[in-house]
Amino acid sequence: MRLKWIWALAATLLVSVAVNLNFAYRVLYLDTNHLFHPICFTEAEGLVVLIKPMNERFKELVLSNSTHSNRLGTDKVIYISLRDWKHDQEGIWNLTRQTATRIYYERTGKKPPMKEAFKMQTGHCKFIREYVLEKPKAQ
Numbered sequence: 001m002r003l004k005w006i007w008a009l010a011a012t013l014l015v016s017v018a019v020n021l022n023f024a025y026r027v028l029y030l031d032t033n034h035l036f037h038p039i040c041f042t043e044a045e046g047l048v049v050l051i052k053p054m055n056e057r058f059k060e061l062v063l064s065n066s067t068h069s070n071r072l073g074t075d076k077v078i079y080i081s082l083r084d085w086k087h088d089q090e091g092i093w094n095l096t097r098q099t100a101t102r103i104y105y106e107r108t109g110k111k112p113p114m115k116e117a118f119k120m121q122t123g124h125c126k127f128i129r130e131y132v133l134e135k136p137k138a139q
Helices: 002-030 056-064 082-087 089-108 114-122 126-132
Strands: 039-042 046-049 070-072 078-080
Touching: 002 082, 039 089, 046 089, 056 070, 056 078, 056 089, 078 082, 082 089, 089 126
Parallel strands: none
Antiparallel strands: 039 046, 070 078
């Protein structure tokens, strides 16, 4: 009889551990709890994460894009799942690039010139920084 209770207790403990591990996996890896940052590309450094504050229009466009699960926190910061951040940085770079192009088009009414388009693809992130990041405050 006692052995039966030990097995039942061990089985309950194993199920409890499995449920807790599953919960931790979902919260830490699949939920939108990781800070989202725009990404650009340079030939010298590869993919570069831009950690400066994003402008409001960029945030709106990223939140309206359904390719990644994301949310806007109460602190006005965009969060993304750790899974999306780790496994789709190239997709986030494409999203950043396309959104920067859209903002440029909204502001100017035309497509980026060839020179700017090249900078977007392989340059020093100058184009993307200009249209994605919040402008620094005047001192």
